[in-house]
Amino acid sequence: MAVIGAGLAGCTLARALADAGHDVTVLDKARGPGGRLSTRRVEPQGWTFDHGAVALGARAPAWRQALAGWAAQGAVAAWSPRLAPDSVQPLDGAALWVGLPGMAGLCRHLLHGQTDARPLELLARHQVLALERDADGRWWLPVQRDEAAPLDGEARAAALPQAPRCGPYDTVVLSLPPAQAASLLDPWRADWAHEARSTVLRPAWSLMAVVDDGPDAPDWALAWPADGPLAVLARDDVKPGRAMHPGQQRWVIQATADWSAQHLADRPEAVADALVAAAGRWLGPRRWLHTSAHRWAYATSVRAMVSPERRARWDAALGLGLCGEALGGGGAEGAWASAQAAAAVSGAAGS
Ligand SMILES: Cc1cc2nc3c(=O)[nH]c(=O)nc-3n(C[C@H](O)[C@H](O)[C@H](O)COP(=O)(O)OP(=O)(O)OC[C@H]3O[C@@H](n4cnc5c(N)ncnc54)[C@H](O)[C@@H]3O)c2cc1C
Structure with a gap:
C-alpha cells in the first residue's frame, strides 16, 4: 500500500x-x-522553530487519549506556558501538547x-x-x-x-x-x-525570530491577541525538550488568516518587517537578532x-x-x- x-x-x-x-x-x-x-532549523546557530502549528490543543477525549499515549512513548510532552497578561484564552484551560524534540x-x-x-x-x-x-x-x-x-x-x-x-x-x-x-x-x-x-484552506505567514533576553523581556511564553494582525506569539525555546541559548529568546509569531491573505504576495522581508512592528506591542523594544518569514499558502481549514x-x-x-x-x-x-x-x-x- x-x-x-x-x-x-x-x-x-x-x-x-x-x-x-x-x-x-x-x-x-x-x-x-x-x-x-x-520544525525549521537555522544553522550555524542551531536555532529551531516550530513554524507550522506551534502547539496542539486537546479537548476531545479520544484525541486527548492519543496524545497521552504518545507522551508515554516520549513523542510529545504537555506544555503549560505562562500566558501574556492580555492574551485571550481560547482553550479554556485545556492542555497544550508539543512534539519532541520539535513538532x-x-x-x-x-x-x-x-x-x-x-x-x-x-x-x-x-x-x-x-x-x-x-x-x-x-x-x-x-x-x-x-x-x-x-x-x-x-x-x-x-x-x-x-x-x-x-x-x-x-x-x-x-x-x-x-x-x-x-x-x-x-x-x-x-x-x-x-x-x-x-x-x-486559509493561509498563514509565520515569523521566526530571535530577540535579546534583557531584564525587560517578556516573562510569559504564549499570547493569543484578541485582534489582528497577529494570531499567536509562542516562545519556542521554553517548550519541553528544546535547546535554550543564553541571552536569547526564540519566538514564532503568526499572522491572522485575514492579514495573511491580504499580504499573500508580499516579499518575505516586507512581511517580516510588518510582523516585527506588530510584535513590538507584545515583546517591547527588543534587539532582533534573527528574523525570517515563511508563507503557508494552505495552513488551516475552517473547523x-x-x-x-x-x-x-x-x-x-x-x-x-x-x-x-x-x-x-x-x-x-x-x-x-x-x-x-x-x-x-x-x-x-x-x-
Ligand atoms: C501556521 C500554521 C498554524 C497551525 N496552527 C494549528 C493549531 O494551532 N492547532 C491545530 O490543531 N492545527 C494547527 N495547524 C494545522 C495543522 O498543522 C494541520 O491541520 C495538520 O498538521 C495537517 O496534517 P495533514 O497530514 O492533514 O496535512 P499536511 O501536514 O499538510 O501533510 C501533507 C503532506 O503532503 C506532502 N505533499 C503534498 N503534495 C505532495 C505530492 N504531490 N507528493 C508527495 N507529497 C506531497 C507535503 O509535503 C506534506 O508533508 C496549523 C498549521 C499551520 C501551517
Whole structure:
C-alpha cells in the first residue's frame, strides 16, 4: 500500500496500516515527515522553530487519549506556558501538547520511533506527479526528487514521460491538502477532485525570530491577541525538550488568516518587517537578532463537525482513498481523526 503525504494524517494512517500487517510505503515531497507540524532549523546557530502549528490543543477525549499515549512513548510532552497578561484564552484551560524534540518529531515517531513496531518505508524527496494504473489494476506513481523545486501545472505534465515510477501498489491513499490532492484525483475521481477544489484552506505567514533576553523581556511564553494582525506569539525555546541559548529568546509569531491573505504576495522581508512592528506591542523594544518569514499558502481549514463516516473517502473498486485534516474537521485533531477513518476503510483491503 502507498500513502502519499507524511503529515500527521499520513503518518497516523501509515502506522495503523503497518500495525495491521500491511506493507506500507509513504512518499513525501519534503526532505522529511511532518508537513504542517514542521520544525525549521537555522544553522550555524542551531536555532529551531516550530513554524507550522506551534502547539496542539486537546479537548476531545479520544484525541486527548492519543496524545497521552504518545507522551508515554516520549513523542510529545504537555506544555503549560505562562500566558501574556492580555492574551485571550481560547482553550479554556485545556492542555497544550508539543512534539519532541520539535513538532515534526511526532510524525517521525509514528513512522520509525517504536523499535518493536512493524517497519515501514518512507520515500522522502518524492513528489508524486500523477496516479497511473496498469492493465492489472495496480498503481504506479511517477515522481520527481528535487525537493527544492516542486513541479506544478505544465511543468508537471512535461516531466511526466521521463519521470521514474514507484510501485506497483494495490492501494493508494492520498493524505494531502485538498488543493494538492485535486490534480492527482482528476482522472480517477472527478467528484473528489471537485470537492477538494471547493474546500477553503486559509493561509498563514509565520515569523521566526530571535530577540535579546534583557531584564525587560517578556516573562510569559504564549499570547493569543484578541485582534489582528497577529494570531499567536509562542516562545519556542521554553517548550519541553528544546535547546535554550543564553541571552536569547526564540519566538514564532503568526499572522491572522485575514492579514495573511491580504499580504499573500508580499516579499518575505516586507512581511517580516510588518510582523516585527506588530510584535513590538507584545515583546517591547527588543534587539532582533534573527528574523525570517515563511508563507503557508494552505495552513488551516475552517473547523467543522464531521461525522465519522465522512472523515475519509474510499473507492474499493479502484483501491483509492483520501484523507487529511480538512476532511476530518480541521486542525491536527482533524488530521488524526481523518487518518483513523481512512485506516478503518482501507485497512480492510489487501496489501
Ligand atoms: C501556521 C500554521 C498554524 C497551525 N496552527 C494549528 C493549531 O494551532 N492547532 C491545530 O490543531 N492545527 C494547527 N495547524 C494545522 C495543522 O498543522 C494541520 O491541520 C495538520 O498538521 C495537517 O496534517 P495533514 O497530514 O492533514 O496535512 P499536511 O501536514 O499538510 O501533510 C501533507 C503532506 O503532503 C506532502 N505533499 C503534498 N503534495 C505532495 C505530492 N504531490 N507528493 C508527495 N507529497 C506531497 C507535503 O509535503 C506534506 O508533508 C496549523 C498549521 C499551520 C501551517
